[in-house]
Amino acid sequence: MQEKLQQLSIQAKTELNQIADAVALNNFKVKYLGKQGLLTEILRGMRDLPAEQRPVVGALVNQVRQEIEEQIASKQEQFDKIQLEKELAKNYIDITEPAKGHEKGALHPLSQVFELLIDSCVNMGFKVVEGPEVELDYYNFEALNIPKNHPSRDMQDTFFITDNILLRSQTSSVQARTMQVMKPPFKIISPGRVYRNDSDATHSPVFHQMEGLVVDENISMADLKAMLVELMRKTFGEQTQIRFRPSFFPFTEPSVEVDVTCPTCRGSGCRLCKGTGYMELLGAGIVNPKVLEECGIDSKKYRGFAFGFGADRVAMVKNSISDIRSMFRNDIRFLKQMK
């Protein structure tokens, strides 16, 4: 029996040496140590041994079993290690590789312009007020001295939703709303989106304006001019000059159009300003007393000045953009140039 055990031990070692994967190792384990296994079988044979031999043989059986178990365990460890290395190789991460880096984004040219304009105005004491884009005819027109069916409505090609509701065609609508709720004196600006039924290289159906309104006692055109000079210098540079030309808006009297020296040639005349040296930029004026009264402000005591201009126009001039619509197409190649 001892001989048999020794043979079994040698046979197990040889077989184990040839085992190359975990499945074969498991089969081997069953073959030797399982319930019907070779070693178990020998153990059963011990019943037939004389009693004094049993402890000796028993000890030997245990030794062989332990040897086999140890060998299986070490083989298993080998396989586990190989498996782990395989997986690591598959999911290899080179932590020394330089990072790819993220591309930096940039603010849209219009956001840049609004930021600049709003900052300059807030520094001069203006408050930012917003109004709805879907607006009542009343605030967009009637309260601003533009009655229904009046020819002055032709100045703006409007998108109507119903007879009384429209997409606001100017941020001047916020003037009327503000005067109804704020007590003078106040200074507000209102940046935002406006809509008109227009589309070509210099007109987009959606565009952006910034409105300004100051209501106080003793307001004059001089206040308007001083304030606009300051704002335009902050926007286009310290050498910027402005000039007033008489104009007409139903909500201001007198009304002016404001030109700014061309930021490209600084007033000497170039292709962009068609040789004039100036660029038309704003509408402005002294708030028509009729508008003050309509909005509940005593026009004997208070006066106001107002101005409004296209922010898109400013963004185009500052960035030499020739087609306003390119600002709304979200073409990444265009936006990348605006950094």
Ligand code: DAH
């Ligand atoms: N709302 C006018 C427009 O869209 C611009 C304008 C002119 C605004 C004169 C004003 C103003 O506040 O006083 O053409």
